[in-house]
Amino acid sequence: MTLVAGAGMHPWGKWGRPFVEYGVAAAREALRDAGLHWTDVQFLVGADTIRNGYPGFVSGSAFAQALGWTGARIASCYAACASGAHALEIARTRILAGLCDVALVIGADSTPKGFFKPVGGDRPDDPDWLRFRLLGATNPAYFALYARRRMALYGSTIEDFAAVKVKNARAGSLNPNARYRKTVSAQEVLNSPMVADPLRLMDICATSDGGAALVLVSESFARRRGLSGVRIAAVSTVTPAFPNTVLEMPNFATDSSAGTAPPERPFRSSIAHAAYEEAGVEPGDLSLAEVYDLSTALELDWYEDIGLCAPGEAEKLVRAGETSLGGRIPVNPSGGLASFGEAIPAQAIAQVCELIWQLRGTAGDRQVEGALVGLAVNQGLFGHGSAIIATR
Structure with missing residues (x-):
């Protein structure tokens, strides 16, 4: 069983700041909510943003660096609007496989003005x-x-x-x-x-800046540390x-x-x-x-x-x-x-x-x-x- 021990967000808006800032703020809030520290995290998954340069394509590494290198394992993933859910599933699967006890999932974006457009220039095969x-x-x-x-x-x-x-x-x-x-x-x-x-x-949603994070833990870890959580x-x-x-x-x-x-x-x-x-x-x-x-x-x-x-x-x-x-x-x-x-x-x-x-x-x-x-x-x-x- 996988439990969510902590949840955190950076408020949505048009703040005009780097996406990593939003993600780190959300992550720290989620860790505080769980009563855990960044050094407790064994695995971090970043949901990628494709409109924020190279750090956005390797968001797991970008977030881990901003939080402070600890040797934690990382992954990054992109699945369009479902990116955050796919990131959660990667973390959940690793916990269910018994490969870690504490995983942090982070997603954040800094968006351009107006509606989303394709990235990468002219791509007639896209x-x-x-x-x-x-x-x-x-x-x-x-x-x-x-x-x-x-x-x-x-x-x-x-x-x-x-x-x-x-x-x-x-x-x-x-x-x-x-x-x-x-x-x-x-x-x-x-x-x-x-x-x-x-x-x-x-009738139509805007494009926004914002961040969200979740701390996932195994059932055995929650029991050992006396943590409560909501089951995924x-x-x-x-x-x-x-x-x-x-x-x-x-x-x-x-x-x-x-x-x-x-x-x-x-x-x-x-x-x-x-x-x-x-x-x-x-x-x-x-x-x-x-x-x-x-x-x-x-x-x-x-x-x-x-x-x-x-x-x-x-x-x-x-x-x-x-x-x-x-x-x-x-x-x-x-x-x-x-x-x-x-x-x-x-x-x-x-x-x-x-x-x-x-x-x-x-x-x-x-x-x-x-x-x-x-x-x-x-x-x-x-x-x-x-x-x-x-x-x-």
């Missing part, structure tokens, strides 16, 4: 570069395609999308680590500038199955000879359900969920993907207040990306931080009463995804 050049599919345009799809399939309205922002802004107003801490009205959302029809500025019950990092019928970025390298039977579930749904199977829980067991709300419309899709309701029923949950703080199954009680923005290597780790605080009962004014089981899910480009289940 699908991320090609989607910009051939399709004009910036991230906001991509989010808008999902929103239009939802409107066409289920009759979703812009008022439904605005209601998601209102809900998340209220939760974010109670979170000291959130970048945006003001409540908003539906009319404010609907009056904000159009970005990619039907999505307006307040499952981590899913499954890839899509071919043929993939979910709206996706163009993939120019799919080998159909490796085809499998048509998937039972769409990709995002399969990510979550693989975690349910590993943890031995069902959607109805969840006390809360942190989902990847790149846009307000996408949050609604996630409700259905993780099994909170049938396809086309997500709007009913929002209208009834069931996914709000105080509702039956609060979603994004942290405030979500709507309140934080994207700091890519940190965001999956930040989701787990929220699960830890909620399951401990230390989330303050946004506390979900009696929280026992939490799910955090996200999806990165080109088959990267993650679902993490934590239990008390």
Whole structure:
């Protein structure tokens, strides 16, 4: 069993400082939270940032150097928006294999102004570069395609999308680590500038600076040191199955000879359900969920993907207040990306931080009463995804 003994964050914002600074601050907070020291850490995993030069590509080393060389083993990994979850899985696996007792997972980012663009110059063999050049599919345009799809399939309205922002802004107003801490009205959302029809500025998450960290320990170490922790019950990092019928970025390298039977579930749904199977829980067991709300419309899709309701029923949950703080199954009680923005290597780790605080009962004014089981899910480009289940 792997336990999270400590969680820490550097507040999100646009601070304009090196990403390592945010990661080290989050790591030190997580270590203090666990009652441990950096010299207790045997293994450090850094979630990489690809927009911050060479140190960002070897973030494990960059963080270890900043904290002070101790001889600890390190790893660095990149998995787009799921980087932090993949980093956590590397650390968790090493503990479960009996190769270490204490692991530190860190993700941090310092982001440019505006939406994320491909890195590395002109790369005609890079699908991320090609989607910009051939399709004009910036991230906001991509989010808008999902929103239009939802409107066409289920009759979703812009008022439904605005209601998601209102809900998340209220939760974010109670979170000291959130970048945006003001409540908003539906009319404010609907009056904000159009970005990619039907999505307006307040429907789309920003790009942000920030950092998050977790201290993972083995059950035996926790027992020896008298530490308490929240259990990581499952981590899913499954890839899509071919043929993939979910709206996706163009993939120019799919080998159909490796085809499998048509998937039972769409990709995002399969990510979550693989975690349910590993943890031995069902959607109805969840006390809360942190989902990847790149846009307000996408949050609604996630409700259905993780099994909170049938396809086309997500709007009913929002209208009834069931996914709000105080509702039956609060979603994004942290405030979500709507309140934080994207700091890519940190965001999956930040989701787990929220699960830890909620399951401990230390989330303050946004506390979900009696929280026992939490799910955090996200999806990165080109088959990267993650679902993490934590239990008390």
